[in-house]
Amino acid sequence: MATLDDVAQLAGVSKATASRALARPELVKPDTILRVRQAAGTLGFEPSRIARALARGRTGLVAMVVPNLENSFFAPIIEGAQLQAEEAGYHLTITVRGLDSSSDQDAMERLAGQVDGFLLTAPQAHETVIRRVGALVPTVLIEREAVGIPSVIADSPTAFASLAADFVRRGHTSIAYIGGPGGSWPNLMRTEAITAALEGTANLTVLGPFPPLAESGFEVCEAVINSGATAVIVYAAPISLGLMFALKARGVSVPDGIVVSGDERMSRAMAVGGIPSIDVDGLAVGRASMQLLTRLLESPTPTVDQVRLPVPVHWS
Amino acid sequence: MATLDDVAQLAGVSKATASRALARPELVKPDTILRVRQAAGTLGFEPSRIARALARGRTGLVAMVVPNLENSFFAPIIEGAQLQAEEAGYHLTITVRGLDSSSDQDAMERLAGQVDGFLLTAPQAHETVIRRVGALVPTVLIEREAVGIPSVIADSPTAFASLAADFVRRGHTSIAYIGGPGGSWPNLMRTEAITAALEGTANLTVLGPFPPLAESGFEVCEAVINSGATAVIVYAAPISLGLMFALKARGVSVPDGIVVSGDERMSRAMAVGGIPSIDVDGLAVGRASMQLLTRLLESPTPTVDQVRLPVPVHWS
DNA sequence: TCCAAAAATGTAACCGGTTGCACAACCGGT
DNA sequence: ACCGGTTGTGCAACCGGTTACATTTTTGGA
Numbered sequence: 001m002a003t004l005d006d007v008a009q010l011a012g013v014s015k016a017t018a019s020r021a022l023a024r025p026e027l028v029k030p031d032t033i034l035r036v037r038q039a040a041g042t043l044g045f046e047p048s049r050i051a052r053a054l055a056r057g058r059t060g061l062v063a064m065v066v067p068n069l070e071n072s073f074f075a076p077i078i079e080g081a082q083l084q085a086e087e088a089g090y091h092l093t094i095t096v097r098g099l100d101s102s103s104d105q106d107a108m109e110r111l112a113g114q115v116d117g118f119l120l121t122a123p124q125a126h127e128t129v130i131r132r133v134g135a136l137v138p139t140v141l142i143e144r145e146a147v148g149i150p151s152v153i154a155d156s157p158t159a160f161a162s163l164a165a166d167f168v169r170r171g172h173t174s175i176a177y178i179g180g181p182g183g184s185w186p187n188l189m190r191t192e193a194i195t196a197a198l199e200g201t202a203n204l205t206v207l208g209p210f211p212p213l214a215e216s217g218f219e220v221c222e223a224v225i226n227s228g229a230t231a232v233i234v235y236a237a238p239i240s241l242g243l244m245f246a247l248k249a250r251g252v253s254v255p256d257g258i259v260v261s262g263d264e265r266m267s268r269a270m271a272v273g274g275i276p277s278i279d280v281d282g283l284a285v286g287r288a289s290m291q292l293l294t295r296l297l298e299s300p301t302p303t304v305d306q307v308r309l310p311v312p313v314h315w316s
Numbered sequence: 317m318a319t320l321d322d323v324a325q326l327a328g329v330s331k332a333t334a335s336r337a338l339a340r341p342e343l344v345k346p347d348t349i350l351r352v353r354q355a356a357g358t359l360g361f362e363p364s365r366i367a368r369a370l371a372r373g374r375t376g377l378v379a380m381v382v383p384n385l386e387n388s389f390f391a392p393i394i395e396g397a398q399l400q401a402e403e404a405g406y407h408l409t410i411t412v413r414g415l416d417s418s419s420d421q422d423a424m425e426r427l428a429g430q431v432d433g434f435l436l437t438a439p440q441a442h443e444t445v446i447r448r449v450g451a452l453v454p455t456v457l458i459e460r461e462a463v464g465i466p467s468v469i470a471d472s473p474t475a476f477a478s479l480a481a482d483f484v485r486r487g488h489t490s491i492a493y494i495g496g497p498g499g500s501w502p503n504l505m506r507t508e509a510i511t512a513a514l515e516g517t518a519n520l521t522v523l524g525p526f527p528p529l530a531e532s533g534f535e536v537c538e539a540v541i542n543s544g545a546t547a548v549i550v551y552a553a554p555i556s557l558g559l560m561f562a563l564k565a566r567g568v569s570v571p572d573g574i575v576v577s578g579d580e581r582m583s584r585a586m587a588v589g590g591i592p593s594i595d596v597d598g599l600a601v602g603r604a605s606m607q608l609l610t611r612l613l614e615s616p617t618p619t620v621d622q623v624r625l626p627v628p629v630h631w632s
Numbered sequence: 633t634c635c636a637a638a639a640a641t642g643t644a645a646c647c648g649g650t651t652g653c654a655c656a657a658c659c660g661g662t
Numbered sequence: 663a664c665c666g667g668t669t670g671t672g673c674a675a676c677c678g679g680t681t682a683c684a685t686t687t688t689t690g691g692a
Binding site: 016 | 647648649650651
């Protein structure tokens with residue numbers, strides 16, 4: 001592998017000039033830049049990230065922290081963050097870890113010494129813990145907001161509220177919400193948004209909490225029927241899947257008997273029409289998070305931004 | 317952050333001795349080791365991975381290459397690899413990329429210069445391409461075998477064959493196999509294994525290829541019924557899900573009318589019993605791959621191992 | 633007790649970039 | 663022709679570890 005020395009030698013300049021020609025062209029005579037670039041090209045020179053990291057005091061590594069990977073919700077977010085990271089010249093490492101135990105805390109502290117920043121998903125952690133972790137290195141919170149920490153969220157609360165309003169507009173007067181994991185931030189926000197949206201206009205039954213799995217749909221089926229709801233808003237698509245399956249098994253037609261919300265992929269998978277979908281663009285969330293983080297890392301005066309990406313509600 | 321110099325000074329030894337005391341204790345007097353360790357402890361010293369990487373000429377980074385993250389099949393594999401990597405002192409970075417285009421090739425070449433090794437999943441790529449990529453840096457192939465490259469696979473072909481035999485033993489004489497993506501290595505192997513297992517004992521209809529999505533299950537439903545099969549072996553659980561759903565919608569009972577294979581999680585999700593599950597332990601696959609790779613990276617004389625993890629067939 | 637071999641430690645070079653500082657080249661203005 | 667000021671380049675230190683080699687200390691056998 002060619003080093004900067006080789007390039008400098010071939011271009012007939014010093015290592016310092018070669019370095020500047022490639023990294024800070026504004027300091028170098030155009031003619032020289034050209035020669036250095038050419039030399040780098042013919043040698044197939046790629047600067048060593050390691051050497052650069054050591055010299056600059058930054059690693060070029062960003063850690064994305066997720067509580068687990070089972071929940072396929074995170075997959076597109078990771079993918080988006082990865083793509084964006086690559087474009088910005090960073091490496092993304094995945095760390096599967098909660099923030100609950102003190103050993104988690106220790107691990108995060110160690111990790112912080114090895115990366116430039118965190119992309120943090122921690123739907124269930126206490127806010128104090130999040131703030132402590134966020135203070136270690138520049139951090140962007142994903143799918144959650146906390147004062148003093150930049151964050152990117154898909155604005156699903158608004159989408160859920162708007163769906164609730166849609167239901168009312170279509171004549172539903174009894175609506176159920178099947179909640180996600182207890183203590184999860186998105187679930188809290190959604191519950192709140194739906195409650196506010198239906199205040200005084202329709203009857204709301206909140207069920208849950210439930211883990212975001214198809215099993216939950218089966219479990220909750222009876223309660224949904226008993227609630228008398230004609231429209232159901234579901235925290236996450238897997239629950240929807242299970243519920244729709246269970247309803248059909250019970251002879252309740254969807255969406256004619258009961259309308260159940262889902263997402264685009266799920267309704268395609270179940271080959272069912274006439275139901276509303278709430279689609280979070282995970283790729284965009286991931287990209288935006290990484291973008292915000294790189295801005296933070298490269299800006300001399302970091303600001304705290306809270307980004308909210310719109311979430312469409314779509315009737316199939 | 318404390319450096320090795322600080323530790324050495326506090327312990328009253330040279331930087332070199334401090335380094336050795338921590339990294340290669342067998343070269344240092346026990347008494348000295350103790351003093352150095354103590355000094356490191358009180359200073360909270362963590363060696364800089366970057367500096368170490370530069371000195372050692374290895375980055376401590378391993379890239380896991382996956383074609384996409386939508387397919388949730390990879391999630392547990394990644395998680396397993398990540399956990400193992402952490403234990404072995406490596407960082408794992410995820411790279412979402414196929415190997416088809418020549419720009420992919422270029423990207424892999426660049427990536428190879430920045431990491432110590434690859435964990436490569438490439439079910440559909442040509443073997444020549446895989447060999448070219450595998451030649452760049454130490455590589456472990458996941459869920460695929462190729463001569464000359466170490467690999468870890470879950471032995472699902474054997475599981476599928478054994479399931480086919482189970483079906484015959486239970487009296488089925490007409491069996492269908494719904495294949496996965498065309499040209500995918502695991503699909504080829506499974507098809508082959510099933511075909512061999514049923515040779516002369518039962519009638520086999522091979523359907524497909526299909527993408528591993530629930531939609532495929534709907535699509536294939538009619539063909540399954542027409543084939544007259546009473547037992548169906550399915551490439552992947554999502555297809556199973558769609559198929560079972562479609563069959564029920566058509567009034568065919570599962571498993572009494574037609575037995576459809578799935579996996580544990582799916583049959584739990586669908587709350588259905590009496591069907592066989594083929595469960596790949598993705599976590600174990602991920603762990604084993606990373607383990608093999610670290611052995612490769614640290615062994616002076618790398619050998620080519622092909623690891624096959626057993627895959628259980630389980631009747632619920 | 634003495635000496636060669638083994639064990640423990642220190643010195644300094646090295647990994648491959650970046651960057652502060654000194655110096656040289658070049659500019660337009662008088 | 664002379665000079666202050668800008669631009670472009672080179673020298674060398676530095677980031678924080680590792681390790682070859684030299685040097686010192688310890689050990690054990692004669």
